[in-house]
Amino acid sequence: MLEQASEYGDPLPRYTPPRCLLERQAVGGCDACHATCPHGAIVLGPLGQSVSIDPARCTGCGLCVQVCPSGALEYDLMAPLQSVRDARQDAGGVASLTCSQSGAGGPSLTCLGRVTPAVVAAAGAWGTPLTLVHGECSACPVGAPDVPERVRRVVEEAQALRAPTGQPTQVTVRRATSEDHNLGLKLSRRGAFAALFRAGRQQVAQALPERPLPFVDWSQPQQRVPEEWRWRAAALRPVPAPDAAVHWPAPLVDDTCIDCPVCANVCPTEAITREFKPEGGVMLLLNLAACTGCMACVRSCPPDAMHPQAEWLPAAFQAPILLRDSGSVM
Structure with missing residues (x-):
C-alpha cells in the first residue's frame, strides 16, 4: 500500500522510443503529441531524443496519448x-x-x-x-x-x-x-x-x-x-461472425512493390516482418493484431505500393497475413 501511495499521481505518460515514428524515421515524421499538448510540455528533438516531456508543464491530461x-x-x-x-x-x-x-x-x-x-x-x-x-x-x-x-x-x-x-x-x-x-x-x-x-x-x-x-x-x-x-x-x-467486417485500418501491398525493407523498418510495433526464403526471395507478413494503423509504411513506401485497408474479416487476426511472396529481394 505504501508503495502504491508513493508512486501514485505521477502524471507523465510512458514513452517507448522504438514505437515513435520519429525514431523510426518514417517519411513525414509525426508531431501529433507536440501539436496536441495544450501546455507546451512536449518537445521534439533529434534522433535518440525525439520526444521529451517537461514534468513541470505536464498535467497528465492524456491528450498526447489519445492522438499518438x-x-x-x-x-x-x-x-x-x-x-x-x-x-x-x-x-x-x-x-x-x-x-x-x-x-x-x-x-x-x-x-x-x-x-x-x-x-x-x-x-x-x-x-x-x-x-x-x-x-x-x-x-x-x-x-x-x-x-x-x-x-x-x-x-x-x-x-x-x-x-x-x-x-x-x-x-x-x-x-x-x-x-x-x-x-x-x-x-x-x-x-x-x-x-x-x-x-x-x-x-x-x-x-x-x-x-x-x-x-x-x-x-x-x-x-x-x-x-x-x-x-x-x-x-x-x-x-464477430466469420463474414463480418472488422474496422481495423492496416496496409495492403500491390504488385509495384520492389521488395525493399522500408515498410518493415518504419513499422513502430514490428507488425510488418520480412522472412527470407531458403530458395531465395522474401515473404512480407503482417500481424494484423499488432498493427496500430499509423500508416507510416504507406507514407514511406518508395514506389507507393502500399495502400490502407479499413476493414478485415475476423480470420485475419488468427495468423500472419501474407502481403507479398516474391522471388527477389532488395
Whole structure:
C-alpha cells in the first residue's frame, strides 16, 4: 500500500522510443503529441531524443496519448478498466468515469483525455453501460477546451470497432451536474476493504490509483504491441461472425512493390516482418493484431505500393497475413 501511495499521481505518460515514428524515421515524421499538448510540455528533438516531456508543464491530461498513432506514449489502462469491470457487481451494472476537475463523485481520471477507444470498447464487451462526465473545459487548467469533442471522437472509434459484434457500448458523454456528487461506487464495508487491497486496481474514494508503467522490454515480441491495441483486440467480444467486417485500418501491398525493407523498418510495433526464403526471395507478413494503423509504411513506401485497408474479416487476426511472396529481394 505504501508503495502504491508513493508512486501514485505521477502524471507523465510512458514513452517507448522504438514505437515513435520519429525514431523510426518514417517519411513525414509525426508531431501529433507536440501539436496536441495544450501546455507546451512536449518537445521534439533529434534522433535518440525525439520526444521529451517537461514534468513541470505536464498535467497528465492524456491528450498526447489519445492522438499518438503508434502507442509510443501511453498510460496504464488497468485502473479505468478495472473500475468499469467491477461496476457490474458493485454499482448495479453501470460504470462511470469522471473528470477530476468536474466535482462529480465516483472513479475519476485526471482528465477525460485519458479515455481511449480500448476502455470504451471493453465496456461494451462486458455489457456495462458507461457514463463519461466532464467539467467546465473552456478554462480548465488540466486539459483543453475541446476535450468533450475529443472524447466523442474516441467513442466513435470504439463503436466502429464494436460494430461487427452487434453489441455497441452504451455510453454517455455529458457535463457534470449538481446531482453528480452522489455518483460513485456503492461498496459494502467488506467490499471497500477488498477494493483497497486489490493492488491499486480499484479505488475507494475518488481518483483512480495508477503506477508508472515499467519500461518495455523490446526483446519480448508481446511487449512491442501497445496495451491499448491488445485491449482493442480483446474487446472484440462477442466474436464477430466469420463474414463480418472488422474496422481495423492496416496496409495492403500491390504488385509495384520492389521488395525493399522500408515498410518493415518504419513499422513502430514490428507488425510488418520480412522472412527470407531458403530458395531465395522474401515473404512480407503482417500481424494484423499488432498493427496500430499509423500508416507510416504507406507514407514511406518508395514506389507507393502500399495502400490502407479499413476493414478485415475476423480470420485475419488468427495468423500472419501474407502481403507479398516474391522471388527477389532488395
